[in-house]
Amino acid sequence: MGYDISILALPSGFADPEYVPQVEGAPEYFRVSTAGMNLVAQAMLDAGVIDENCPDPAFDELWPFEGLTPERHGEIVVHSSGARMMSPGGPVSFDPPTQQERDAAKRLDEAMDRLLCTCSPIEGRVPLFKFCSSDGWIVTPEECKAIHAGLSRSTEKGKGLRALWTMWKGKSKEEAALIRQWTIFNRVAASCGGYRVS
Numbered sequence: 001m002g003y004d005i006s007i008l009a010l011p012s013g014f015a016d017p018e019y020v021p022q023v024e025g026a027p028e029y030f031r032v033s034t035a036g037m038n039l040v041a042q043a044m045l046d047a048g049v050i051d052e053n054c055p056d057p058a059f060d061e062l063w064p065f066e067g068l069t070p071e072r073h074g075e076i077v078v079h080s081s082g083a084r085m086m087s088p089g090g091p092v093s094f095d096p097p098t099q100q101e102r103d104a105a106k107r108l109d110e111a112m113d114r115l116l117c118t119c120s121p122i123e124g125r126v127p128l129f130k131f132c133s134s135d136g137w138i139v140t141p142e143e144c145k146a147i148h149a150g151l152s153r154s155t156e157k158g159k160g161l162r163a164l165w166t167m168w169k170g171k172s173k174e175e176a177a178l179i180r181q182w183t184i185f186n187r188v189a190a191s192c193g194g195y196r197v198s
Contacts, residue, residue, distance in 0.1 A: 003037050003134050005030040005185075009193030019188050022181075030185050030195075032178070039175055040182045041131045049150035051120035054127035062111060066104040076105040113138065116196075124150075130197055137197040144190035151183040 007028040014027055021027040032040065044050045063070060076097045078084070084091050097105070117138045120127050124146045130137035139147075189195045 002031060002033040003131075004198045005032065005195050006198070007189045007192045007195045008138070010188075011192070014188075014192070016184075016188055018184050020181075028192075030181075032182075036178055037131055040179060041128065043151060043154075043179045043182070044126070044131075044147055045128075047147075047150035047154040049124065049126055049146050050128050050131075051122050051125035052128045054118075054120045054122075054125075054129065056127075056129050057115040057118045059112070059115060062108065062115075065108045065111070068101065068104050068108060072101070073105055073108060076101055080105075119143065134198050138194060139189070139197065140194045141190045141192075144186045144194055148183055148186040148190060151179065151186070 007030075010028040019027070021029070022031055023029050041050065045052070065073070068076075075094045079094075079097055080102070116136055117140060118127060119140060119142075126139065126143040126146060130139055130143075
């Protein structure tokens with residue numbers, strides 16, 4: 001298990017001397033294990049950029065949405081992608097969506113994205129819930145800037161990995177390197193539309 005994190009609007013040909021993508025040819029992609037996410041979340045908490053008390057958005061209040069149930073929305077998403085739903089008995093069939101249902105599903109996806117962008121009411125803080133599940137949370141450019149600034153401030157007294165290692169005593173060099181990568185990733189994402197945590 002882990003988290004797949006994708007920058008939302010990385011321009012083609014993007015280059016940054018400090019940013020080394022984890023996956024060659026996919027500079028927008030950042031993968032972190034569950035333990036790794038716990039580590040970077042704790043680093044962000046220590047840096048004072050996490051809002052632990054921001055309430056999760058109320059997704060349940062969206063349903064039913066213009067007559068769509070969660071099940072029907074799932075069918076429309078599958079149909080739109082060209083994929084097939086499977087069950088232990090084989091492929092699942094369902095009615096193709098009407099134009100009205102496709103339009104409603106699009107409006108629902110936009111409403112869900114607005115909830116997935118929910119920000120903390122405290123300036124310079126990011127809701128902790130965005131780093132506690134892989135539900136497609138959107139971390140905005142402003143939140144990326146806050147994360148980068150907070151983690152950078154935390155290490156200003158020293159330089160590079162050594163400072164990070166000293167700052168979070170007991171962390172291995174690999175853990176300090178992950179925090180450093182995360183800091184740089186957030187700087188890059190701040191200028192490229194933010195990112196989605198899936």
